[in-house]
């Protein structure tokens with residue numbers, strides 16, 4: 623069953639061979655006169671999961687919003703070779719779905735109607751959603767175990783259920799779209815560890831099954847390292863490190879950029895970051 627983008631095509635819409643899903647070149651964002659993101663460059667391959675980490679205020683959300691085309695920036699972002707600045711907004715909305723930290727949810731809106739909002743870029747101006755759009759929304763709800771909640775107001779859901787509904791809207795948005803990108807800003811910040819796992823496993827499954835390319839931000843470093851193929855460490859708006867978790871989650875880098883004293887334990891699933899109390903040498 624296809625919910626999101628089918629496995630990416632090896633060619634861009636211009637016909638040339640393209641292997642990179644997302645390419646950011648010298649992305650720079652200024653807000654209120656301040657330099658928030660400073661010449662950040664990176665690439666993400668189709669089906670890859672890149673997670674941006676970094677201390678509070680480093681510019682993670684700002685970078686994600688720039689890549690989503692939601693913020694003005696200098697530099698260049700390409701989506702499967704297509705310059706983001708040249709893409710019509712409607713196409714952008716079909717190809718990039720963003721799950722923001724606290725989305726504005728219309729009061730009283732049911733889960734199904736909220737998920738259907740994801741189909742907006744696919745509906746003709748002044749048109750209504752088609753039966754196909756409703757079918758897509760229902761399939762996504764089914765996939766995310768939301769069927770018992772479709773007629774419930776979103777506001778009445780628990781944090782974990784609501785997070786699944788927000789993800790469902792994003793997946794409904796990308797359904798049937800080739801060369802799509804899922805951007806997740808702190809997708810698990812309000813969730814307990816069980817629900818964190820549930821949401822992240824789901825994204826990972828969809829990535830494997832549908833070839834979704836994912837870029838997220840996250841504070842939980844060990845979990846970020848466990849799910850992402852690579853981590854991008856952002857510090858004061860600049861790229862401080864980029865690579866597999868084992869290369870980025872080091873005591874030295876975390877001490878320098880987070881001012882944190884931590885112990886990094888190697889485990890089967892990757893590095894586990896444990897805070898070290900000042901009066902303790904070891905756990």
Ligand SMILES: Nc1ncnc2c1ncn2[C@@H]1O[C@H](COP(=O)(O)OP(=O)(O)OP(=O)(O)O)[C@@H](O)[C@H]1O
Pocket residue numbers: 653654655656658676677678679680681682683684685
């Ligand atoms: N409109 C604005 N004008 C001026 N500064 C802004 C504006 N919006 C955000 N900032 C600043 O940009 C910096 C980066 O914010 P951003 O939300 O991108 O950081 P973050 O790394 O996602 O932080 P956190 O981990 O705390 O969520 C912060 O210092 C914030 O105060």
